[in-house]
Amino acid sequence: MIRFDFQMPDVxxxxxxxxxxVEKDLTEKVRPAAVPxxxxxVKVEREADGTLxxxxxxxxxxxxEAAQAALNC
Numbered sequence: 001m002i003r004f005d006f007q008m009p010d011v012x013x014x015x016x017x018x019x020x021x022v023e024k025d026l027t028e029k030v031r032p033a034a035v036p037x038x039x040x041x042v043k044v045e046r047e048a049d050g051t052l053x054x055x056x057x058x059x060x061x062x063x064x065e066a067a068q069a070a071l072n073c
Contacts, residue, residue, distance in 0.1 A: 012049075012050065015049070015050050015051070016050045019046070019050055019051060019052055022052065023044050023052065026042070026044075026055060026071065027042050029070045029071060029073075030042055030057065030067040030070055030071060031067075032070075033066045033067055033069065033070035034057075034059060034063040034064070034066045034067040034070075036066070037059070037060055037062040037063035037065075037066050038059055038060045038062070038063045039059055039063055040057045040058060040059035040063045040064060040067045041057070041058040041059060042055065042056070042057060042067075043055070043056040043057075043058065044056075
């Protein structure tokens, strides 16, 4: 008799990985758009369950506007 035992990943672990991927994608969009204006620092705050709460952008006003425009595309 052949027996297979599959273990599904933990839901919290999957959520953390998904949010990390979203954070990475956001950062990859924002930084190149803001570089001509001095660049931005991206800071992400998370909820207790690991979901994204806020994204803070620090830099010149023009760089932040360019970063926001890149996010809205």
